[in-house]
Amino acid sequence: MGSIRKSWIPIAVAVWAVSGAGGWWTAAWAVNTDNRVGNLNYQVECVNGVEGSVQGPVCRTDNATLSYYMDSSGEFELESPDREHVTWIMANRYDPTDLSVSYDSSPTFSGSAETDVIYQEGIVTSGYIGATWCNDSSPSPIYECDQQYVRIRGNGVYDRPVVCHETGHAVGLLHGQNSSPVTSNSDPDLGCMTTPVSTSLLGQNQINRINSMY
Ligand SMILES: [Zn+2]
Structure with missing residues (x-):
């Protein structure tokens, strides 16, 4: 993909008005929720x-x-099992999207081309199993971050669904409560972005949302 950005593709409005013999009526059908940063509710x-x-x-x-x-x-x-989970999720869930994912064995922590995501194992906010935060918000587009950290607790917590979830945040995906339309945090459309984190891995709606951003 290089560094060429695709245009931001709006998702079609899901209400369809139809004029029939009986007058106007509207039909609305379920729509996959938009949980990208920058949606109408975030x-x-x-x-x-x-x-x-x-x-x-x-x-x-x-x-x-x-x-x-x-x-x-x-x-x-x-630790070794944690590394395997990250490597697997990046290769099998995120690289198949329009993102081009690669491991950087010589990471860069300063300048304008920092390594994008740094994974750690360790303590996070009490009551949470993982956290993702921006370390360099200097890129001018308002939602972008040059370098983010993903930290997940150890002792058996570090697993594929949690890695999938926190990585989703790093590429701009939100919980259901921040989506448009607002949906349950456990909506299956959210794939691994559900809370509590389910065993589902990314999911087609999330793949589509990623591909519309990059
Ligand atoms: Zn989350």
Whole structure:
């Protein structure tokens, strides 16, 4: 995909008016919810978050070329099973989208072309199993972040659905309560973006939303 951005494609309005012999009536049908940052119910500017905190806004990575790194030493190092979960999700769920995903074994933490997502294992906000936060919101488009961190708790918590969920936040996907139309946080259309996190992995609606952003 290089760094060429596709245009932002609006999702068709789901109400259809029909004129019949009996007069006007409207038909509405279920529509896959739009849970991208920038939807009608979530136009929150990307700003830097706080380390390990779920309190910051959801941002989206700054282009379709998604590089990632897994902490390999120190306090937030991923253990072998954690690394396998991240590697599997990136290769089998996110790379097949219009994102071009690659591992960056020589990560960059400053400048204008930082490694996009840094995975860690460690403590996050009390009551949560994972957090994604922006570390460099400098790109000018209001929803974009140059570098984000994903941190997930250890001790058996680090698994594929949680990696899928937190990575979804890093590419600009939201919970149901922030979607348009607002939907349940457990709506199956949300794939792995449900809360509590389900065993589903990404899902077609989420793939479509990603591909409309990148
Ligand atoms: Zn979440």
